[in-house]
Amino acid sequence: MAVTIRDIAERTGKSITTVSRALAGYDDVAPETKVLVRQVAVELGYEPNLLAQRLQKQRTDTIGLILPTFGPRFSDPFFSEFLAGVGNRAARSGFDLLVSTQPPGEEEINAYRHKVQGRQVDGFIVVRTRRQDARIDYLRRAGVPFAVFGRADGTLDFPFVDEDGVLGMRLMADHLARLGYRRVACIAPPAELMFAQLRLQGLREGLAEHGVLLEESQIRVSDLTQRGGYAAAQSLLAEARIPDAIAACNDLMALGAMSAAQSRGLVVGQDVAITGFDDIPMAEHSHPPLTTLHQPIYEIAATLTEMLLAIIAGKTPEQSQVILKPHLVIRRSCGSAAQPAQP
Amino acid sequence: MAVTIRDIAERTGKSITTVSRALAGYDDVAPETKVLVRQVAVELGYEPNLLAQRLQKQRTDTIGLILPTFGPRFSDPFFSEFLAGVGNRAARSGFDLLVSTQPPGEEEINAYRHKVQGRQVDGFIVVRTRRQDARIDYLRRAGVPFAVFGRADGTLDFPFVDEDGVLGMRLMADHLARLGYRRVACIAPPAELMFAQLRLQGLREGLAEHGVLLEESQIRVSDLTQRGGYAAAQSLLAEARIPDAIAACNDLMALGAMSAAQSRGLVVGQDVAITGFDDIPMAEHSHPPLTTLHQPIYEIAATLTEMLLAIIAGKTPEQSQVILKPHLVIRRSCGSAAQPAQP
DNA sequence: TTGAAAGCGCTAACAA
DNA sequence: TTGTTAGCGCTTTCAA
Numbered sequence: 001m002a003v004t005i006r007d008i009a010e011r012t013g014k015s016i017t018t019v020s021r022a023l024a025g026y027d028d029v030a031p032e033t034k035v036l037v038r039q040v041a042v043e044l045g046y047e048p049n050l051l052a053q054r055l056q057k058q059r060t061d062t063i064g065l066i067l068p069t070f071g072p073r074f075s076d077p078f079f080s081e082f083l084a085g086v087g088n089r090a091a092r093s094g095f096d097l098l099v100s101t102q103p104p105g106e107e108e109i110n111a112y113r114h115k116v117q118g119r120q121v122d123g124f125i126v127v128r129t130r131r132q133d134a135r136i137d138y139l140r141r142a143g144v145p146f147a148v149f150g151r152a153d154g155t156l157d158f159p160f161v162d163e164d165g166v167l168g169m170r171l172m173a174d175h176l177a178r179l180g181y182r183r184v185a186c187i188a189p190p191a192e193l194m195f196a197q198l199r200l201q202g203l204r205e206g207l208a209e210h211g212v213l214l215e216e217s218q219i220r221v222s223d224l225t226q227r228g229g230y231a232a233a234q235s236l237l238a239e240a241r242i243p244d245a246i247a248a249c250n251d252l253m254a255l256g257a258m259s260a261a262q263s264r265g266l267v268v269g270q271d272v273a274i275t276g277f278d279d280i281p282m283a284e285h286s287h288p289p290l291t292t293l294h295q296p297i298y299e300i301a302a303t304l305t306e307m308l309l310a311i312i313a314g315k316t317p318e319q320s321q322v323i324l325k326p327h328l329v330i331r332r333s334c335g336s337a338a339q340p341a342q343p
Numbered sequence: 344m345a346v347t348i349r350d351i352a353e354r355t356g357k358s359i360t361t362v363s364r365a366l367a368g369y370d371d372v373a374p375e376t377k378v379l380v381r382q383v384a385v386e387l388g389y390e391p392n393l394l395a396q397r398l399q400k401q402r403t404d405t406i407g408l409i410l411p412t413f414g415p416r417f418s419d420p421f422f423s424e425f426l427a428g429v430g431n432r433a434a435r436s437g438f439d440l441l442v443s444t445q446p447p448g449e450e451e452i453n454a455y456r457h458k459v460q461g462r463q464v465d466g467f468i469v470v471r472t473r474r475q476d477a478r479i480d481y482l483r484r485a486g487v488p489f490a491v492f493g494r495a496d497g498t499l500d501f502p503f504v505d506e507d508g509v510l511g512m513r514l515m516a517d518h519l520a521r522l523g524y525r526r527v528a529c530i531a532p533p534a535e536l537m538f539a540q541l542r543l544q545g546l547r548e549g550l551a552e553h554g555v556l557l558e559e560s561q562i563r564v565s566d567l568t569q570r571g572g573y574a575a576a577q578s579l580l581a582e583a584r585i586p587d588a589i590a591a592c593n594d595l596m597a598l599g600a601m602s603a604a605q606s607r608g609l610v611v612g613q614d615v616a617i618t619g620f621d622d623i624p625m626a627e628h629s630h631p632p633l634t635t636l637h638q639p640i641y642e643i644a645a646t647l648t649e650m651l652l653a654i655i656a657g658k659t660p661e662q663s664q665v666i667l668k669p670h671l672v673i674r675r676s677c678g679s680a681a682q683p684a685q686p
Numbered sequence: 687t688t689g690a691a692a693g694c695g696c697t698a699a700c701a702a
Numbered sequence: 703t704t705g706t707t708a709g710c711g712c713t714t715t716c717a718a
Contacts, residue, residue: 004695016697016705018703018704020698029704030704047456047461048461048695049462051397051461052694052696054710055395055398055711055712056696056697057697057710060394067427074423075421075423075624076420077419077420080417080420080422081418083444087444091443097442097443098442099430100434100439100440117388118393119345120394225624226624226625230628256628259627281418281568281570282625285598286602286629287611287630289602345711348711349712357688357689358688359712360713360714361688371687372687392712394710396712398695398710399693399712400713
């Protein structure tokens, strides 16, 4: 069976305490003992039983990430990159990453509770915030360390990283308006998502500065997927007067919208401009390439993890409330780079 | 602090043994005791300490998934869907999912070793097999339960699910050849990946049946990303005589290849056919939509997890070596649905 | 039907 | 510098 500290103790003729301390690197152990113990440990192929270690230390060295998924299946390039960012940063500090998926709702909070009370994690990374976010309320109340990607309504007394969605969409609106687009539509995420709120506001304000009104009738709510973006765009394009630009609130929906426009025989970037938000790898390789706002997902994930790790360690994170400025990536789907603007 | 079994014992006046058994549902506990204990447990908000439970039971109720990533960052829709499949199926049986990312190599096996010896997981799901797969060798030798997505060279004495890559690419080759394509190129994954081998073989054989030779000079090896597919296609299309069809071995590379063709002013499906493999959601919404081979990733992941769970439980899985037949999804990138074939 | 006691593998006060 | 001892929170013989 597995090698334990006790085996090393027997083999070296020392006590398990001494072995434990030698392995942990305490300096109240004779150097030669330390060497001996370590050598035997290697010989025997010893690996500490983390379960036992954690039970004793009352820490789990694990961080939790519960992905809010709408359907049972999901395929979001955003999350895979985010995951890598969290996982790699965590691993660098010897932390494990416990991942699960759970649709928003009652069960979701139970999943958090369960992991907290079952002492499976030391803290959480929370993603895709809702305006009223029960996860944040719960974690705050329970005193569990956590760091959040996104903000929420109410008091911002928790550590977070967020992109400046208002600014981002203002930049986009400005760009679109300068190109001459006047009849602008929007494919927005469900209103309960915090970033829906912010991005929509940014778009509205940005257009307003150019005297352009974002009409309510030109807003379609969709579920962040290509399929959803496709349906939303179809609905927009089935109207008598179609928009001359569609600003989608994420890339996946924008890509779906492009597909819808093309299925109707429209040339994207010429008959209709379409823009996204996120700059996923696909944005660069779509046809035409997608004008969008870049977010450094991997870095955001790593930063959040670093914050969380600091909090778990009882330290104050160097930075605990970060708002990043997304930058505009102009490609061809808005018609600017290749063709002259549509008046 | 956290509520323990001891608190319940004190509150009910019973011993911790009795409480433990009442909670576990043993039937050598008086019904009224059972009721009382459970009621108090709920009142106090008791949740078992999984660490303690697991240490005692010598099981972790956790399965491990180490994603082989090439760069530090990765964004693969394939993995996010796979992850959801594993996570959901695992959760349904009360299992946790421990995820990490690790580029193939020395460190990778250490990561496996570490999790096994540290008793962090009861078994692994292994993805994206290599022809000589050190992970499989290790797990087999160590006697750790595991289930694999993909096959490997050598003895297939382990449980796996795989798609029939040979058949898949034969179908594709057949389709392409029937459409009249004769100068077919291929964007292949690194040769050490098992599926590269199989898919390439399928393409070669399928074309051969129509008397078409897949020339070595028409094969480009790439890294499974859009960017890689883009570069590979650029190289293919920079030749004096360009291929009339490019079969990429996955969708991401196919999408990158489409982008490359389009950047050179070629019309995909007309000037050049491009096909993929996987049928990721994006395949349906690209422009033109991508002809590809469908794989039910989510179901594969769930099936694999089920197998693994059975093995961990000491049972024999109902099915332990599954080879699925991918089916051809004909869209427009090969020029068949919309335009007449190119002679 | 219940409880005392041992122990899962480890750490850490405390004493020697 | 080392060892004894007492847990971390739980399950499970074994005896009552």
